[in-house]
Amino acid sequence: MSQAIIEFKEVTKKYGEETVLKNINFSIEKGLFYTLLGPSGCGKSTILNIIAGFTDTTQGEVKLNQKSAENLPPNKRKINTVFQDYALFPHMNVFENVAFGLKIKKMDKNKVKEKVKEALRMVQLENYETREIVEMSGGQRQRVAIARALINEPDVLLLDEPLSALDLKLRTDMQYELRELQQRLGITFIYVTHDQEEALAMSDEIFVMKAGEIVQSGTPVDIYDEPINRYVADFIGESNILKGQMVEDYRVAFGGNVFECVDGGMKPEEVVDVAIRPEDLVLVPENKGCINVKIDTQLFRGVHYEIIAYDAEGNEWMVHSTHKAEVGKQVALQFESYDMHIMRIGETEKEFDERIEAYTEEGNR
Amino acid sequence: MEYKKKEITYTPEQQQDIKKATWLSAIPGLGQFYNKQNFKGLLFLGIFILFIIEMITFGAGAFEGLITLGTVPREDHSLFLLIEGTLQILVTLIFLIFLGVNMMDAHRVAKIKALNPKNVNTTIQATFKNAMDDGFPYLLTIPAYLVMLFAIVFPVLVTLFVAFTNYDFYHIPPATLVDWVGLETFINIFSLNTYRDTFFAVFSWTVIWTLTATTLQLVIGVGTAVVLNQQFIKFKRVFGVVMLLPWAVPAFITILTFSNMFNPSVGAINTQVIPFINSIIPFLEISSISWKVDPFWTKVAIITIQGWLGFPYIYVLTSGILQSIPNDWYEASVIDGASSFQKFRFITLPQIFAVAAPIFVTQYTGNFNNFSMIYLFNEGGPGSVGSGAGSTDILISWIYKLTTGTSPQYNIAAAVTLIISVVVITISMLVFKRTRAFDMED
Numbered sequence: 001m002s003q004a005i006i007e008f009k010e011v012t013k014k015y016g017e018e019t020v021l022k023n024i025n026f027s028i029e030k031g032l033f034y035t036l037l038g039p040s041g042c043g044k045s046t047i048l049n050i051i052a053g054f055t056d057t058t059q060g061e062v063k064l065n066q067k068s069a070e071n072l073p074p075n076k077r078k079i080n081t082v083f084q085d086y087a088l089f090p091h092m093n094v095f096e097n098v099a100f101g102l103k104i105k106k107m108d109k110n111k112v113k114e115k116v117k118e119a120l121r122m123v124q125l126e127n128y129e130t131r132e133i134v135e136m137s138g139g140q141r142q143r144v145a146i147a148r149a150l151i152n153e154p155d156v157l158l159l160d161e162p163l164s165a166l167d168l169k170l171r172t173d174m175q176y177e178l179r180e181l182q183q184r185l186g187i188t189f190i191y192v193t194h195d196q197e198e199a200l201a202m203s204d205e206i207f208v209m210k211a212g213e214i215v216q217s218g219t220p221v222d223i224y225d226e227p228i229n230r231y232v233a234d235f236i237g238e239s240n241i242l243k244g245q246m247v248e249d250y251r252v253a254f255g256g257n258v259f260e261c262v263d264g265g266m267k268p269e270e271v272v273d274v275a276i277r278p279e280d281l282v283l284v285p286e287n288k289g290c291i292n293v294k295i296d297t298q299l300f301r302g303v304h305y306e307i308i309a310y311d312a313e314g315n316e317w318m319v320h321s322t323h324k325a326e327v328g329k330q331v332a333l334q335f336e337s338y339d340m341h342i343m344r345i346g347e348t349e350k351e352f353d354e355r356i357e358a359y360t361e362e363g364n365r
Numbered sequence: 366m367e368y369k370k371k372e373i374t375y376t377p378e379q380q381q382d383i384k385k386a387t388w389l390s391a392i393p394g395l396g397q398f399y400n401k402q403n404f405k406g407l408l409f410l411g412i413f414i415l416f417i418i419e420m421i422t423f424g425a426g427a428f429e430g431l432i433t434l435g436t437v438p439r440e441d442h443s444l445f446l447l448i449e450g451t452l453q454i455l456v457t458l459i460f461l462i463f464l465g466v467n468m469m470d471a472h473r474v475a476k477i478k479a480l481n482p483k484n485v486n487t488t489i490q491a492t493f494k495n496a497m498d499d500g501f502p503y504l505l506t507i508p509a510y511l512v513m514l515f516a517i518v519f520p521v522l523v524t525l526f527v528a529f530t531n532y533d534f535y536h537i538p539p540a541t542l543v544d545w546v547g548l549e550t551f552i553n554i555f556s557l558n559t560y561r562d563t564f565f566a567v568f569s570w571t572v573i574w575t576l577t578a579t580t581l582q583l584v585i586g587v588g589t590a591v592v593l594n595q596q597f598i599k600f601k602r603v604f605g606v607v608m609l610l611p612w613a614v615p616a617f618i619t620i621l622t623f624s625n626m627f628n629p630s631v632g633a634i635n636t637q638v639i640p641f642i643n644s645i646i647p648f649l650e651i652s653s654i655s656w657k658v659d660p661f662w663t664k665v666a667i668i669t670i671q672g673w674l675g676f677p678y679i680y681v682l683t684s685g686i687l688q689s690i691p692n693d694w695y696e697a698s699v700i701d702g703a704s705s706f707q708k709f710r711f712i713t714l715p716q717i718f719a720v721a722a723p724i725f726v727t728q729y730t731g732n733f734n735n736f737s738m739i740y741l742f743n744e745g746g747p748g749s750v751g752s753g754a755g756s757t758d759i760l761i762s763w764i765y766k767l768t769t770g771t772s773p774q775y776n777i778a779a780a781v782t783l784i785i786s787v788v789v790i791t792i793s794m795l796v797f798k799r800t801r802a803f804d805m806e807d
Contacts, residue, residue, distance in 0.1 A: 054696060075702030087693035091715040100711070101701030152701065 003066070005030050005155060005188060006051060011060035013046055013212075020046050022212045024060070028190065030155070033182050035191045035199040037235075038209030044192045048158050051190065052081050065155075080149035081158040085165065086141050088133050088148070094120070095129035098148045119147040122181070139170045146181070156188045163198065175201050196236045200224065208232050216349055228352045229343050233275040240281070240317050244274040244342070249359075252342055255291050255311055263342040265355040273343040278320040280339035283307070289332030293317055295325050309333070379479040386475035387468055396471030400478055404489045409467055416460045427453035434530070435542045443543035444532070451522050455514055528779035534772040550780045560777070563752040563763075571759040574668065575733045581672035583725060586679020587717060591709065593680075594687045605684070612677035620741040623670050627656040627742075657743050660756035667757060671738055675728065686720045687713065726796045730789045734761045752777075760785050 004027035013021040021043045028034055036044040049055035050062060053074035062069045064077060088097050096103075098119055102112045120126055123143035133141060142162060149157055159178075163171045179202045182189045193199055199206050200220040207217045216228040227233035230241050244254030249264030254274050266272060286292055293309035300306075307319040309331070317333060325331070347355075375383065390396025394410025397403075431450020435441025478485045486492050496504070530536075531546045554560045593604050611619065626633040635653045643649055656662050694712050703711065718725075732738075739745055739762045745755035753770055754763045760781055767778040 052696075052700065054699075074696075074700050080700055081697070083693045083697060085691065085693060087691065087697040089694060089712060089715075091719050100698065103711075104698070104701045104703045104707055148697075 003030065004028060004063075005065055006190075007061075007063040007066075008047075008050075009061045009063070011050070011057050011062060013043075013050065013055070014058045020212050021050075021057075024212075024214060026207060026214065026217065028156070028188060030188055031186045032204040033179065033189045033191065033202055035193060035203040035206045036209060037193060037196060037199040037206050039194055039235075042209040043212040044209050045160060048081070048160055048190065048192055051156070052079055052158055053077055078153070078155040079158060080152050080154040080156075081160065082142075082145045082149050082162050084161045086145040086162075088141055088144055090133050092133070093129070094125070094131045094133065094136070094144055097133065097144055098151055100148065101152050115151055116147075119151040122150060122185070123147045138166050139174060142166065142174060150185070150187075154187065156190060157182075159189060159191045161193055162191075163193075164195075171198075178202060200236070208235065214349075216352075226341060226356060227275065227343065228347065228349060229345070230273050230275075233273075233341070233343065238278050238318055238320075239275045240278060240315075242274045242276075242315050244272050246270045246272055246342070252340065255313055255315060257291060259290065259340060260337040261340045261342055262338050263340075264359040266342075266344055271345065273345060275341045275343060276335055276339055278306070278318040279304075280335055281317065281319045281321075282334040283319060283321055283323070283325055284332050284334045286330045286332050289334035291333050293331060293333055295327050295329050295331060298325055298327055373476075373480070375476075375479055382479060383472060383475040386478075387472040390468050390471035391464075393464060393467045396468070397474070400471060400474045400485060401482070401487050402474065402485065402492065403487065404492050405470075412463065416456075419456070423449075424453050424456070434544055435538070438542050439539050441539070441542065443530075443536075443538040445538075447526055447530070447543070448523060451519060451526060454522070455519060459511075459514070524779050524782055527775055528783050530776055532776045532779075533774040546776075550776045554777065554780060559751050563750050563754050564781070566750040566756075567754050567758055567760055567763050570664075570757065571733060574664070574739075574757075574759055575729055578668045578671040578735075578738075579675070579729045579732045581668060582675030583679055583728065585672055585676040587683050589676065590680045590683035590687060591713065594684060608680050609677050611674055612681075616674055617737055617741055619674060620670065620738060623666075624657075624742045627666050629653065629656050629658055632656065658747050660747060663743055663747060663757050667738060667742055670742070671732065671735070674738070675732075679725075679728070682721055682724060683717055686717050690716050723797060726793060730793055733759070733789060734785070735759070736761045736765065740765065 006028035008024050008026050011021055011024040012019065024047065036047060038044050046055060050057055053069070053072060056070075064072070064079075069077070089100070092100070095116055098116045099112050102115060107115075116129065117126070120128060123146050125140065125143050125147065128136075128140070128144075133144070136144065145162070146157075162178075163174050166174060175198055178189070178191075182202075191199075191202065203220055205217060206220055206223050208215045208223060210231055216223055216232050218226075223232065224236055227236060227239075233239040233241055242254050244252045246266045246268060247253050247258055248268055249266070250261055252259055252261045252263075252272065252274060282289075291311055293311045295307060295309045297308045298305055301320075304320045304322050305324055307321060307325045309317045309319060311317065319325075319333065344352075344355075386396045386399045388396075389399050390409075392410075393413040394406040394408075397406030397409055400406075427446075427449040430441070430446035431453070433446075434443040435446050474485055486495050528550055529545060529547060530543050531549070532543045535541070536543045554564050589608060592598070593601060593608070598604070629635055634656065639651050639653065643651055654662050656666050690713065695708055698708055698712060736759075739757060739759050743755075743757060745758035745762045745766065748756045750756055750758070752763075753766045753772075758766065764778045764781050764785075767774050767781070
């Protein structure tokens with residue numbers, strides 16, 4: 001593990017009686033793309049503010065480059081922020097906006113020119129120096145904001161929901177661009193969003209947050225395939241989540257049947273959540289699959305059909321299929337043992353990791 | 366795809382027709398009759414006849430009166446003749462515009478007729494419908510233009526004309542006649558010693574007064590707003606109300622109160638405030654100041670009071686602007702290491718100016734013409750700088766004295782009014798052009 005440039009140790013933040021962050025622990029390595037993902041009000045922006053130096057902690061320690069960051073003013077940290085609404089100054093043109101930080105530092109004028117040019121080249125806005133901010137599109141403003149942050153040569157760039165003001169198409173384009181920029185520059189990005197698609201597409205590591213706590217952290221693939229609980233499974237992508245009961249290791253009962261599965265380490269008879277992704281479900285003729293369902297509704301989503309069906313026990317099933325289904329027809333759902341993901345209720349991330357560690361080997365045998 | 370204007374070629378006969386229709390309507394209506402638009406023709410001809418009748422019964426005399434301004438004293442009232450003549454100019458102007466529109470109409474309709482006679486509206490209903498459809502915006506705006514012409518252009522024109530006459534206390538109609546004197550009034554202001562000295566004394570004080578008093582109220586207003594909007598200030602609402610007090614009391618009452626307080630022999634400043642200051646600060650001995658007697662101290666007092674009176678408005682305005690500046694901007698500048706002063710200099714101040722610059726300009730032009738402050742405090746006095754003006758008179762209060770005194774000089778007053786207008790309009794236009802505030806397009 002390479003050096004951590006930002007470290008949170010048991011950080012708690014309270015505003016009066018209200019606890020915004022509860023015992024946050026994580027460390028950020030150099031050169032990776034991190035995402036703080038969670039619904040609004042979960043405390044992710046507070047973490048950014050603590051890193052940037054605008055907010056102090058109630059308890060716990062924050063270390064920057066192995067040194068305590070207490071009382072270190074924002075401008076002494078090699079950290080820059082790209083704000084949600086860009087925070088560009090409308091009374092200055094592009095050059096003046098990007099050069100603002102250097103002007104404050106009273107840098108030599110020719111050197112400023114050179115550096116602004118360089119920064120604008122990095123975000124592909126060459127020759128836009130004399131443009132007024134109001135004349136630029138949302139995506140261009142976004143890039144000016146990034147250039148203004150980059151010109152200070154930060155170690156870490158904090159991005160607070162920077163794409164939320166853009167339209168869908170531009171947002172997708174900017175996801176590619178941001179990821180590409182981060183890899184090219186090798187700067188650490190800490191990205192805050194409530195959009196799970198953005199998080200999955202760009203990140204090296206995701207912290208999923210809920211009500212001031214980090215619920216799960218890991219690579220996008222880990223989090224998508226092995227969500228720790230109902231909350232994460234539901235927040236990241238779509239999931240069919242059913243109550244089930246472990247019969248023994250690798251055998252789970254739900255929907256009136258007992259299925260082979262790949263998870264273990266629970267107590268016998270333990271009540272669990274079973275998650276199956278809609279795209280892992282295949283529609284087959286009645287009685288030919290794992291569970292019989294009746295198709296209730298169907299929506300055409302472009303890439304696929306979204307089909308809602310109900311089984312005999314009344315559980316709702318969402319299926320993503322490229323084939324059209326017939327509403328009202330009795331069919332069966334087919335899935336494999338590795339499509340089922342079993343989650344214990346109330347398990348912490350540490351316990352979860354240990355159990356996965358112990359049982360994955362056997363599960364994959 | 367490029368749009369190309371269709372070239373229409375008319376045969377020589379058709380061209381002849383179009384020309385005929387256009388020139389026939391030099392007498393409004395005839396061109397329309399020629400185009401077979403009988404109703405329109407009748408209407409236009411009617412308007413023309415009305416104008417001719419007006420011209421014969423009233424207009425001709427009014428024009429003559431405007432030129433001569435009367436020939437027999439006590440029978441001809443020069444001022445009335447001037448006003449009637451000005452009215453007639455406007456009426457004639459309206460008719461000329463009508464004449465032009467009428468000829469253009471005949472020309473356009475003749476062209477349509479040359480292409481296809483069936484496309485020309487000949488019935489009353491069709492004419493009305495066309496007027497309501499295509500002419501609707503014009504029908505709506507014409508009344509506004511007419512009102513503007515008589516309510517704004519008319520008085521301005523009369524003032525303009527008075528400046529070119531010898532309308533003063535030697536020439537008061539109807540006892541005596543007023544005559545045109547051309548540029549003589551203006552030449553007098555700038556060349557006759559008495560007028561010139563007064564004009565430049567008053568003008569230079571007006572400029573100094575405008576710049577210092579307005580700048581003072583802007584600085585106090587912006588300053589208080591910025592300070593009271595800092596986060597560490599408690600009881601913001603209380604301060605907010607206190608700041609508004611000078612604004613809440615009618616200005617003329619405040620000015621009269623201050624005028625009493627600054628009375629050099631019995632006023633509170635000299636009899637109470639200065640002795641009090643002297644008593645609490647050891648070794649300080651300020652003697653009574655001759656407010657309202659010494660021109661310098663009178664000017665100091667007037668400027669200070671105006672700063673006090675004028676700042677609440679700027680304070681309210683600036684407070685509103687400050688609250689609209691996103692906190693992100695300040696955070697962004699803090700990341701770059703900006704100090705408090707740099708934040709104010711690079712973010713706050715430019716934002717205030719971007720929004721409020723036009724209003725700041727109106728503050729300057731407002732003080733340029735701030736009659737009540739000057740006149741109510743000390744009636745423009747003390748002393749005299751000649752031609753009826755006191756040492757603290759600004760142009761507007763001098764005009765007041767020129768027109769209301771025992772020996773009125775309306776022509777000088779009119780000329781000075783025109784000079785004021787030119788100054789105010791020029792400065793306003795220059796600044797407004799620079800601030801983009803009047804860009805109507807987005």
